Amino acid sequence: MNYVLKNLPVRTEKPRVSGFTMAMDKGLSLRAVEDFMSCCSDYVDIVKLGWATSYVTKNLKEKIQIYRDAGVPVYFGGTLFEAFIVRDQFEDYRRVLDKYNLEHCEVSDGSISLNHDKKCEYISTLSKQVTVLSEVGSKDAAKIIPPYKWIEQMQTELDAGAWKVIGEAREGGNVGLFRDSGEVRQGLVEEILTQIPEEKIIWEAPIKSQQVWFIKLLGANVNLGNISPSEVIPLETIRLGLRGDTFDHFLGEIKL
Amino acid sequence: MNYVLKNLPVRTEKPRVSGFTMAMDKGLSLRAVEDFMSCCSDYVDIVKLGWATSYVTKNLKEKIQIYRDAGVPVYFGGTLFEAFIVRDQFEDYRRVLDKYNLEHCEVSDGSISLNHDKKCEYISTLSKQVTVLSEVGSKDAAKIIPPYKWIEQMQTELDAGAWKVIGEAREGGNVGLFRDSGEVRQGLVEEILTQIPEEKIIWEAPIKSQQVWFIKLLGANVNLGNISPSEVIPLETIRLGLRGDTFDHFLGEIKL
Amino acid sequence: MNYVLKNLPVRTEKPRVSGFTMAMDKGLSLRAVEDFMSCCSDYVDIVKLGWATSYVTKNLKEKIQIYRDAGVPVYFGGTLFEAFIVRDQFEDYRRVLDKYNLEHCEVSDGSISLNHDKKCEYISTLSKQVTVLSEVGSKDAAKIIPPYKWIEQMQTELDAGAWKVIGEAREGGNVGLFRDSGEVRQGLVEEILTQIPEEKIIWEAPIKSQQVWFIKLLGANVNLGNISPSEVIPLETIRLGLRGDTFDHFLGEIKL
Numbered sequence: 001m002n003y004v005l006k007n008l009p010v011r012t013e014k015p016r017v018s019g020f021t022m023a024m025d026k027g028l029s030l031r032a033v034e035d036f037m038s039c040c041s042d043y044v045d046i047v048k049l050g051w052a053t054s055y056v057t058k059n060l061k062e063k064i065q066i067y068r069d070a071g072v073p074v075y076f077g078g079t080l081f082e083a084f085i086v087r088d089q090f091e092d093y094r095r096v097l098d099k100y101n102l103e104h105c106e107v108s109d110g111s112i113s114l115n116h117d118k119k120c121e122y123i124s125t126l127s128k129q130v131t132v133l134s135e136v137g138s139k140d141a142a143k144i145i146p147p148y149k150w151i152e153q154m155q156t157e158l159d160a161g162a163w164k165v166i167g168e169a170r171e172g173g174n175v176g177l178f179r180d181s182g183e184v185r186q187g188l189v190e191e192i193l194t195q196i197p198e199e200k201i202i203w204e205a206p207i208k209s210q211q212v213w214f215i216k217l218l219g220a221n222v223n224l225g226n227i228s229p230s231e232v233i234p235l236e237t238i239r240l241g242l243r244g245d246t247f248d249h250f251l252g253e254i255k256l
Numbered sequence: 257m258n259y260v261l262k263n264l265p266v267r268t269e270k271p272r273v274s275g276f277t278m279a280m281d282k283g284l285s286l287r288a289v290e291d292f293m294s295c296c297s298d299y300v301d302i303v304k305l306g307w308a309t310s311y312v313t314k315n316l317k318e319k320i321q322i323y324r325d326a327g328v329p330v331y332f333g334g335t336l337f338e339a340f341i342v343r344d345q346f347e348d349y350r351r352v353l354d355k356y357n358l359e360h361c362e363v364s365d366g367s368i369s370l371n372h373d374k375k376c377e378y379i380s381t382l383s384k385q386v387t388v389l390s391e392v393g394s395k396d397a398a399k400i401i402p403p404y405k406w407i408e409q410m411q412t413e414l415d416a417g418a419w420k421v422i423g424e425a426r427e428g429g430n431v432g433l434f435r436d437s438g439e440v441r442q443g444l445v446e447e448i449l450t451q452i453p454e455e456k457i458i459w460e461a462p463i464k465s466q467q468v469w470f471i472k473l474l475g476a477n478v479n480l481g482n483i484s485p486s487e488v489i490p491l492e493t494i495r496l497g498l499r500g501d502t503f504d505h506f507l508g509e510i511k512l
Numbered sequence: 513m514n515y516v517l518k519n520l521p522v523r524t525e526k527p528r529v530s531g532f533t534m535a536m537d538k539g540l541s542l543r544a545v546e547d548f549m550s551c552c553s554d555y556v557d558i559v560k561l562g563w564a565t566s567y568v569t570k571n572l573k574e575k576i577q578i579y580r581d582a583g584v585p586v587y588f589g590g591t592l593f594e595a596f597i598v599r600d601q602f603e604d605y606r607r608v609l610d611k612y613n614l615e616h617c618e619v620s621d622g623s624i625s626l627n628h629d630k631k632c633e634y635i636s637t638l639s640k641q642v643t644v645l646s647e648v649g650s651k652d653a654a655k656i657i658p659p660y661k662w663i664e665q666m667q668t669e670l671d672a673g674a675w676k677v678i679g680e681a682r683e684g685g686n687v688g689l690f691r692d693s694g695e696v697r698q699g700l701v702e703e704i705l706t707q708i709p710e711e712k713i714i715w716e717a718p719i720k721s722q723q724v725w726f727i728k729l730l731g732a733n734v735n736l737g738n739i740s741p742s743e744v745i746p747l748e749t750i751r752l753g754l755r756g757d758t759f760d761h762f763l764g765e766i767k768l
Contacts, residue, residue, distance in 0.1 A: 426756065
């Protein structure tokens with residue numbers, strides 16, 4: 001760091017198991033990716049190419065390579081998996097993962113109806129090919145999944161071979177874990193944490209107030225996802241208690 | 257495209273008559289324009305330098321040239337036209353178009369009161385010099401134009417020589433076609449479409465929910481405008497049913 | 513400028529005493545800073561590295577140098593000052609200012625409780641080392657400071673050696689000068705202006721409606737702060753009456 005400030009929360013370092021930041025690239029140019037990595041590669045653990053943006057992304061191999069050279073693996077958003085599944089193109093999907101030498105993929109059912117056993121089967125099959133992140137929660141604001149179901153699904157997906165499970169929020173931060181207003185479904189999160197180990201979960205939290213909420217609940221080293229590239233540096237300061245939002249929170253803990 | 261997904265909506269290709277995307281540049285640097293074009297030139301049909309930003313833009317000729325070299329024509333926002341008109345500098349405006357070798361211009365009356373016959377005269381005169389886009393709708397949220405007037409104005413402006421007419425929304429997406437809340441004035445849009453050919457209209461739709469609304473109503477190849485450069489790739493996926501918002505919509509159509 | 517428009521409001525030029533724009537960099541890459549300066553250096557008077565982002569910024573010296581080479585001085589946000597004070601590291605803070613050859617600093621108490629005499633002492637001490645901007649107003653939306661207190665604090669801070677005082681709004685524009693909703697506390701601003709010279713104040717106004725409000729109240733050459741880099745060009749057009757929001761306002765003044 002650039003200077004010494006005493007008594008900051010201790011941040012984990014790469015390769016991180018917790019304190020993980022997943023950023024979402026929804027169409028950056030190659031040079032913008034270089035710029036992003038030049039200032040943020042230490043603070044980004046993995047990048048998701050949002051939903052199916054990879055389909056229309058030019059120079060996709062080069063883009064993935066720039067991230068990889070910066071030590072940041074890339075995966076394609078779950079909506080792409082679903083777009084292949086709904087078209088009965090699972091084997092094509094697997095070939096796409098190989099074509100781009102991807103080491104991670106996401107299995108989700110936010111936009112399609114997928115029998116949960118079938119979803120776990122996909123996780124199991126894919127986990128032999130790549131590291132699987134699986135996502136729980138619908139993109140449809142009207143579909144409210146009760147907490148016990150979130151827990152059951154997360155647990156069976158981990159058992160099926162998922163490396164981590166992701167709590168859905170979309171880019172807008174207004175579904176799944178969150179109410180329409182963007183407010184966190186607190187009871188849901190707390191109940192999940194009684195059963196699923198924290199480091200196995202990535203919480204999608206695209207909005208600052210949501211990031212702050214999770215950091216206050218779970219500390220500097222909570223796993224957060226769907227972070228906009230321009231918010232990676234701000235998030236890092238929130239984790240460290242160096243922005244107004246969490247300034248007090250961490251002071252209380254470190255007894256100055 | 258990077259891989260094959262079956263049964264996607266068919267997108268038009270450049271040069272497009274419909275399925276047109278007009279992006280708004282409100283002050284990008286030259287290098288940011290290069291970056292934008294490097295990933296998006298296939299998906300952008302024309303760029304508007306928003307309102308009168310061209311007045312304070314450095315290296316304006318170079319900027320226009322970068323867009324042009326990428327196959328994307330540029331025009332100056334209608335507010336600039338109005339700024340010249342209100343100062344009685346119409347001839348100066350025409351010289352500015354020539355100075356920058358522009359092939360398009362926008363005629364609007366969002367911020368000034370302009371007799372409609374006079375507006376059509378400007379359209380007619382300018383259409384001998386460049387390709388004219390004319391804009392209908394006020395930037396003033398308090399001025400509600402009834403549907404029959406929108407239609408009448410659009411028709412007479414097309415008759416006067418406008419290539420396409422633009423439905424006003426501003427950068428904020430909260431006036432003209434939209435309510436304060438950003439919600440689309442559905443009855444207005446539907447009534448317009450009973451009279452004006454769809455390919456003659458560009459709908460300003462800067463907000464995602466508005467883009468989704470138009471794509472669900474009019475399909476993948478609706479003409480949309482005031483798209484932020486960073487939203488061009490996301491919009492392309494929405495057009496293709498490859499983002500959650502329209503995923504179901506197009507599945508229904510293609511009968512998997 | 514690129515062409516001549518008659519009867520525009522006269523803008524001050526650099527080095528500006530009024531009509532000052534303070535932009536906030538919350539984590540730009542080096543190349544993004546170069547891009548920002550390439551199009552905006554004439555319109556930016558000073559850059560704040562937001563809150564304590566400087567702690568996690570890579571290549572910090574190089575970043576400051578790029579700004580400096582473009583004629584734009586840099587300072588660290590007030591939250592960094594507070595982070596050092598609350599840890600009893602004031603002397604370390606002073607050394608950091610020297611290490612980066614900074615010529616400005618910000619003294620604030622938005623996140624900590626600081627006896628006001630003590631705050632003025634810090635201002636006085638630091639003003640012998642650098643040019644001090646001091647900030648009035650809490651980052652805590654619940655702490656409402658009455659107008660007479662704002663005035664008293666601004667005056668004593670100027671007396672203690674502050675070059676200019678800043679009215680707090682945060683990046684979100686929803687505290688201090690503003691209500692939760694982002695609306696300006698008009699009575700507060702007007703009362704402050706009965707006592708404190710306008711050119712001594714920088715109003716934080718990150719949201720467009722706030723910028724418009726101040727420009728309508730105080731003219732093209734009001735001092736504004738916390739402007740996002742991508743909003744510097746748009747702001748310049750608002751100052752000049754060349755965007756819809758202030759188009760009418762300045763026309764009234766210049767009697768066409």
